[in-house]
Amino acid sequence: MYKPGCPYGTHRVLEPKGVLPQPAWKIDNTMEIYDNELLIDVDTLNIDAASFTQIKKQAQGDAEAFAAIMRDIVSQRGKHHNPVTGSGGMLMGTVQEIGPKFAGKTPVKVGDRIATLVSLSLTPLQIHRIKAIDMEKDQASVEAQAILFSSGIYAVLPEDMSPTLALAILDVAGAPAQTAHLVRPGQTVLIIGGGGKSGLLCAYEAKKRAGITGKIIGLGSGKASCARMERLGVFDHILQVDATDPLKVLAAIQEATQGNLADVTINCVNIPGTEMSSILATKENGLVYFFSMATSFTAAALGAEGIGKDVTMLIGNGYCKDHAVVSLQTVRECPVLMEIFQELFA
């Protein structure tokens, strides 16, 4: 007999009442699942970089003290939600039990090794034992249990690559999956930050969709980034230009497209002040996809208005249906991409 739960996990919120689990101060971490929950036997906690750094500092680099702080956070809040940084992280583990009404986005069964793609800051967690803290990888090896809500996203970890590599790909999974939806045959696609992790994935996916008549243009500020783009081999043009300089970006795109500009611009560069470059580089009635978390909403909205440009501007949703499957497959089917990712992240 299972108790009925809310898909967003509000049934576990203890205080304050009436909010979602993420903003809640404390959630119920009883490890008896509701009808729409999934129970995970957790072996690894990947703590968010900001959170890890803060705890390490507070613990003065001592692993015992670090573990004590972790236990303290979870006993206070029912989740590994760092009260100082406000951030969480993610976890890896094995599926232990699935509620009869759990409606996951992709098939999963008891015994599957999964990674959760929602934040630890909203995930009910109980730590039984902390076995080791890896100060280099921001990871803790644990014996623990966690709950995934019906709305929570996860990925079954593939057997043909290391968990670290898979996680590095899954971290930006939304970007290539969205690119697959946005790019049409024959289009000119500009990828700002094309040599970064999400940029390379988007470029490969964009080339596949734009096809032989399409044109993929990559923009990067550094030599290393441009060299990675060169190596991937799907770019028709590689432009080494500072993305925060709108006029230089515009001039470079105009030259590369004979003045036609891009049909679709995908912004993957995690630095502020690149909204105007993205807008200027895009055709009238074109589309700008802002995947960068450094994007300013007002800079984009007022920037387009200021130059009277009718472009559609999308906020990069970190989730997109089947994004885990699509992004892992992207790397699998391209040997060069696999090589680059293994060098950088494995």
Place this chain on the structure above:
Amino acid sequence: MYKPGCPYGTHRVLEPKGVLPQPAWKIDNTMEIYDNELLIDVDTLNIDAASFTQIKKQAQGDAEAFAAIMRDIVSQRGKHHNPVTGSGGMLMGTVQEIGPKFAGKTPVKVGDRIATLVSLSLTPLQIHRIKAIDMEKDQASVEAQAILFSSGIYAVLPEDMSPTLALAILDVAGAPAQTAHLVRPGQTVLIIGGGGKSGLLCAYEAKKRAGITGKIIGLGSGKASCARMERLGVFDHILQVDATDPLKVLAAIQEATQGNLADVTINCVNIPGTEMSSILATKENGLVYFFSMATSFTAAALGAEGIGKDVTMLIGNGYCKDHAVVSLQTVRECPVLMEIFQELFA
């Protein structure tokens, strides 16, 4: 003989070189036009509220001192770009001369009375005389001249309504014009902040597009806002709910739609913290249009990911082709909307 200009007005940037006119400290305000510029005989400056308040305070409420500060700003920068607030405003005037290569978005001729819809913070301006400062309306009556770049947007002021009313409508013109593009017959459309200026315009336009089989739902927190929605007469449901409470919003929308949620959600409420409500209220694969300038990019991006919701999220572009014509016509064709707008803004 005209000199050739850049559509974005970079030919007028004096310092620092290589930036766009808005971020520039100083632009060239010589009133001899380039081949793609338009010269305006300015009679009214509508100073941005933040800028007006700052100048008024600095001038200690004295009109003479106020005028002196205005003249000082323009002589230093070549534009009425308040160095303290960073904001501008807009202007009204009569078209005096049109360069042979000026490619305006809508037809315009010498002698037309127009309002510029781009900020004064990027508009070359010369003030010959300040005739009066209206401390209530944040306006200055002037004898002045200004330049509009080829990319700059403007609207020919209609003869059938007061300039104040027209400006109030044009201020949010992007929202109803975008709504016309987004809403399809038979859809369920939720308008958050449906009783506000842009909300009412969007609602009327949404009803027109969704048609008899569509459903328009308005959400507002106050009684006055709900009363205005009632009066407009296009809403199928009016919900008095606090937009910053995602769970209450979700419950209300579920009830109004028998659990189906909205196909399109238009967020017009200028208060922070309403991203999650907008996302929760929208169907899987639905669309959220954030017109509110209080939208946080990261709250939207991470919020959708946190609950695994595949919704398309659009940044509200203040400009959309023909937005001035569309928005003015919206008010003209709906007598109740005209009445409400006249009471509130005329």
